[in-house]
Structure formats: C-alpha cells, structure tokens
Amino acid sequence: MGGRCERFSYPLGTRRLAWENIRSRPFRSLCLMLAAAVVGCSLFGGSVLVIGLERGLRSVGERFGADLMVVPAGAARKAEAILLGGDPGYFHFDGGVADKIARMDGVERVSPQLFMTSLSADCCDALVQLVAFDPATDFVVQPWLARSLGSGLRDGEMVAGNNILVRPDRTVRLFGRRYPVAAKLARTSTGFDTSLFMSRATARQVVAAAQAEELDSPIDPVPEGAVSAVMVKVAEGHTPVYVAWRIRRDNPGVDVIVSQSVVSAISGSLRKFTGRVRDLSCAIWLAAALILAALFAGSANGRKKEFALLRVLGATKGRLAALVLCESALVCAAGGALGVALAALAVFPFNAYIGVKLQLPMLTPAPEAVAALVVASFAATAALGPLAAGFAAVKAGASDPCLTLREGE
Amino acid sequence: MATPAPLVEVKGLSKEYAPGVAAVAGVDLALGAGEFACVTGRSGSGKSTLLNMVAGVLRPTSGAVLLDGLDLFGVSDREASLVRNAKIGYVSQGANLLGGLSVLDNVRLPFFLAAAGRSGDAAAKAAALLEQVGLGRFARTRTRPGEISGGEARRVAIARALVNDPSLVLADEPTGDLDPENAAAVMELFRQIAHQGVAVLLATHDPAAAALADRALRMEQGRLTECATRE
Numbered sequence A: 001m002g003g004r005c006e007r008f009s010y011p012l013g014t015r016r017l018a019w020e021n022i023r024s025r026p027f028r029s030l031c032l033m034l035a036a037a038v039v040g041c042s043l044f045g046g047s048v049l050v051i052g053l054e055r056g057l058r059s060v061g062e063r064f065g066a067d068l069m070v071v072p073a074g075a076a077r078k079a080e081a082i083l084l085g086g087d088p089g090y091f092h093f094d095g096g097v098a099d100k101i102a103r104m105d106g107v108e109r110v111s112p113q114l115f116m117t118s119l120s121a122d123c124c125d126a127l128v129q130l131v132a133f134d135p136a137t138d139f140v141v142q143p144w145l146a147r148s149l150g151s152g153l154r155d156g157e158m159v160a161g162n163n164i165l166v167r168p169d170r171t172v173r174l175f176g177r178r179y180p181v182a183a184k185l186a187r188t189s190t191g192f193d194t195s196l197f198m199s200r201a202t203a204r205q206v207v208a209a210a211q212a213e214e215l216d217s218p219i220d221p222v223p224e225g226a227v228s229a230v231m232v233k234v235a236e237g238h239t240p241v242y243v244a245w246r247i248r249r250d251n252p253g254v255d256v257i258v259s260q261s262v263v264s265a266i267s268g269s270l271r272k273f274t275g276r277v278r279d280l281s282c283a284i285w286l287a288a289a290l291i292l293a294a295l296f297a298g299s300a301n302g303r304k305k306e307f308a309l310l311r312v313l314g315a316t317k318g319r320l321a322a323l324v325l326c327e328s329a330l331v332c333a334a335g336g337a338l339g340v341a342l343a344a345l346a347v348f349p350f351n352a353y354i355g356v357k358l359q360l361p362m363l364t365p366a367p368e369a370v371a372a373l374v375v376a377s378f379a380a381t382a383a384l385g386p387l388a389a390g391f392a393a394v395k396a397g398a399s400d401p402c403l404t405l406r407e408g409e
Numbered sequence B: 001m002a003t004p005a006p007l008v009e010v011k012g013l014s015k016e017y018a019p020g021v022a023a024v025a026g027v028d029l030a031l032g033a034g035e036f037a038c039v040t041g042r043s044g045s046g047k048s049t050l051l052n053m054v055a056g057v058l059r060p061t062s063g064a065v066l067l068d069g070l071d072l073f074g075v076s077d078r079e080a081s082l083v084r085n086a087k088i089g090y091v092s093q094g095a096n097l098l099g100g101l102s103v104l105d106n107v108r109l110p111f112f113l114a115a116a117g118r119s120g121d122a123a124a125k126a127a128a129l130l131e132q133v134g135l136g137r138f139a140r141t142r143t144r145p146g147e148i149s150g151g152e153a154r155r156v157a158i159a160r161a162l163v164n165d166p167s168l169v170l171a172d173e174p175t176g177d178l179d180p181e182n183a184a185a186v187m188e189l190f191r192q193i194a195h196q197g198v199a200v201l202l203a204t205h206d207p208a209a210a211a212l213a214d215r216a217l218r219m220e221q222g223r224l225t226e227c228a229t230r231e
C-alpha cells in the first residue's frame, strides 16, 4: 500500500495547510487575490509612470543643450512647441543678430540654427522638422551626435529622430531625393523624435533640390543669411536670466527662451502629477490594507471552529498565527504578481500614448529600473497580506479550543 | 497485580460554568499506563466537561491535572499545546474533521502540528490506522470529510487521535453513532491500545461498551464514583 499512498504523502506543513485552505474557499480567495492585484497594479503602474516621466524630463534638459535660445520676437511659443511638443514649425530672422550677441558680455558661445518643415517627406505621415546647424560653431547638436555617431556628420548626411521612418538602405526621402542617414537617435519623447538634423550646407542642398523638383508643396524660400534661432551658452559666473534680459534689451526684435525656466516649468507640472500618482498609490495601498484587515479578521471569525480544533490537536498559538499569515501572504503574493503583470501589459505598450495624453515627455524606465520596480511593487503587495492579517493571526491564536467540543457536528 | 504508577492524576478538579453551579465538582482520579477506564452517567452529568479538562483543553475552576507529573494548567500555553499534541489523543464528542483536507490528511494532521523538525510524512501510519478502524479504502482516495457518514467520521477522528502514539487516549461517546458491530470493533481497538500501555478514558452511555473496560466510573451531578474494578 505504501507505494499507492505516496501520491498523497506531501508533507502537511504550514504552507500546505494554508494552501489547502485557500483552495477550499475559492471565491473568498479569488476576491482577496483580486484586491491585492489592484494594489500591485497601482503600485507598479504608478511608479513606472512617475519614473518614466522623470526620465523624460531629464532627457529634455539634456537635449536642450543651450542656456538660452534667441528667436524672433513672437516665436517663443512656437520654438518651445518645436522642442518639447514635437510640433514642427518654422520662423526666421536676420543672422546678424548672432554676431552681435556673441560680442556681449557674459556670452561664451553662440551658434545659429535654422528650422524648416516638410510635409512631402515620404518617411512619415506627419510633418517633419528639419533642423540645420552650423558645424563650425555648434555646441548643442554635435556633442550628443558625436556620442551616437562617433564621428562628425558629413555633408549631405542626416541624423534622424526616433520616430522618423528610415528606409532599409539607411536613407530618408525628402522632396523626391534620398539622403543618407548617419544615425538614428534614441527616443527622447521631445520634438527631437520627429526631427531630421543636418548641417547648414546640407539644408541648402535640400532647399535647392526641392525648388528644382517643382513640387505641389514647395519648401518655403529661406532668405540668404537668415536663421531661426541663436543658441547661446552663458559664460561661467553669469546668470542666464540676466544675460537673457540684456539680450532682450539690446535687440528689440527678439525673444529669449531660458532653458532652465522651460525645464522647471515642466518639472513643476510634472511634480504635481507625480505627486498625485504617488498619493493615489499610497491611498490605494492603505485602503487595501484596511479592507483586507477587516476581511481577514472576519474570516478568522468564521473559522473559529477550525482554529479551535487545531488547538485541541496541539497546535500552539504561534502555529495558528503562522498559518493565517502564510495564507494571507500566499494570496497577496499571487495577487501582487497578477497586478504587476497586468500593469506591465497596460503601461508598456501605451507608454508613448500616455505621454501624449499627459502632454509631458515620457520614457520607459531603464530595464534595471523596471526590474527593481517589479520586485518592489510585488514585495509591497505581498507584504500587505501579513500586515493586514496581523490582527486576524492574533485572533486565531486566541481561539477557545472548547468551541469545537461543544457544538458537535 | 501491582498497581501501575499513575500516568494521569486528577486532583480536586472542579468546573463552574456559572458561579455556584458546578458541572464537575471535586473529582479525584488516578489513571495508570495501560488502564482502560470508562465513565458512564446521565446526559448533563459532566462527563464531557471532565474529559475536556483532562485533555488540557478546558481550564478548571479549581484543581489540577497532572500528566506524567506535569501540571497541564500550570505550564505555559505553548508547553501545554506541545504536550497535548505529543501525549494526548482526544476523540471529542463531535467528530470535528477539517473539511478542506482529505480524510487521510485529517488523520495525519496532528503529526504536522508537532514541534518543528519532524521527518517523514506519517502517510503510511495514517493509512494503517484507517485500516484498523475499518476505513482502509479512504487511505487511497482523496475523499473529503463531507463525503462520509457520521459514524465513519467518528472512526476517522479515532484514527487521528492515535497517530502520534499518545500515552493517554480520551474519547467522548466514541460509539454513539455506530452500529453494534462497528461499536464492538472500536471498543476492541481501545482495548488493544490499552494493552499496549496506553491509558484510555472513555465517556459513554452505552452499558455494553462500558462493560468492556477494566474500570467502571460513574458520574453523577459532577461527582465521580468508582463502581467496581474488574480483574
């Protein structure tokens, strides 16, 4: 007979007793598990969102590159939209401003950029922002291009933002011509994702070619010597805001964007949002803890007879408490795993969409960060069980063993 | 025959559920290893109350229960629990099986409630005990307590009481819902256990069952009297 009962001879330790109990009350267990899943989902989803947004903001700060951006008067809003919102646009003013600013006190470097837009690129269904920089003076685009390229950009070559569709032969088509793509940038969740970067000389080729093609949607003619923006690096020891004020004072036709204030404006609204997400997650966790505590206590009440019997059979109070804690930990761990998985399914595929909805740059956290969040969210949810079941565990231990003896069958 | 050294000593045991009303009043009893004693008495005379106290489960109003010299109500709850688990097999008046566990798991449950560090799984032992109470077929199935009869459940509880090789077995109406044939088999089992050196104390209404015991005790309004000692 020994061989035949082997099938049933798994030890009946605390964990298995807890498991048998969970199994024998499927509805109750399922409800508890789903409650825990909501917690796991909100913790993981919320933290991925918060960290993704913080990371997005950091990338904006990094890519902005210049301390100040001087644009034609009235174009400041448009320029911000180009940089942050990925809303392509164009404007220009006389490039002579750049030299004037360069000579000012407190200005270390200046470099002009030219913005153009193109609808007729067949790489994308939306407008593409063309950004031309001056390789000789540029200090904004080239440093991070160099990081991904390893070398400078050759004439005729372009660098594509992450959302630009690059053909398999590593070219993009613009106004009927193909241009080689030297590199594709990582996602930034900013306007750079829908931009094509090139040197001023390449931009001139693009314009000339576009005009030669006689297209339906011709590119706007750019007056010789015109620029869209002058990027300014402020010298050590000078405050960007003060330099900006002086530039504005001395050049009536310009607007100055201070990158610090742009980033801090975003980070202000971001902080408000992430704060709300954090508060909500904490509230959900706390509410779940209280509700689960009540449910566990209630179920301990309903199981008085069972606990009493175990006491009669010689289970110590500690053993009963361990049983209740183990049960709640198993249920909440299962719920936590489920919740984290559901949140991952919801957050990752729609990451970009969520960022657009919130009108904030959003980047998926790095894999290590995601792994850490998975572990932390899961642990916080699993810990919810034993925490909430603490009172129930004490109650179970205090069961009067005589209860079982009196009521009979 | 030399009197065996008392395994269980009950001294001046009383229980008042309500002040002034004693369900058990000043009971003294000594029970040696291998002794088979049977308490009879009217319903409400205090038999279950006495057994609950001797089992260490119901705290007496006054008096003491010593098992192997250890005062069950004078030690810590933890120690008392472990003694209960290791040395006392109690078949209470209701069968009280755990509905979520199989019959076999119910029988071996006390094995796993022991202090930590036990090896083995008691499955073979539990199966053999089920065989002894005539329920060997449940050792090979996943049958749950809800699927067996009241008399079968009672016998499962008896098997459960024996799984840890207790030195004291208490049984409250163990034959109450059994047919004469099974009742006789169960009584025979208790006899055998007593012969192996276990102290057995039964409470029953059944005179036929009581006649099988070595010692007949009578409970009347909470007082215990010795009827006769058979040779």
Ligand SMILES: Nc1ncnc2c1ncn2[C@@H]1O[C@H](COP(=O)(O)OP(=O)(O)OP(=O)(O)O)[C@@H](O)[C@H]1O
Pocket (backbone or CB within 6 Å): A406, B017, B018, B023, B041, B042, B043, B044, B045, B046, B047, B048, B049, B050, B093
């Ligand atoms: N928990 C309790 N609270 C109050 N009174 C109780 C309690 N348990 C038993 N009693 C009372 O104590 C007395 C003895 O009860 P007990 O259960 O010990 O009798 P018994 O001899 O086992 O009866 P039966 O043969 O019907 O099982 C009864 O009068 C009963 O009403």
Ligand SMILES: [Mg+2]
Pocket (backbone or CB within 6 Å): B047, B048, B049, B093, B172
């Ligand atoms: Mg009774």
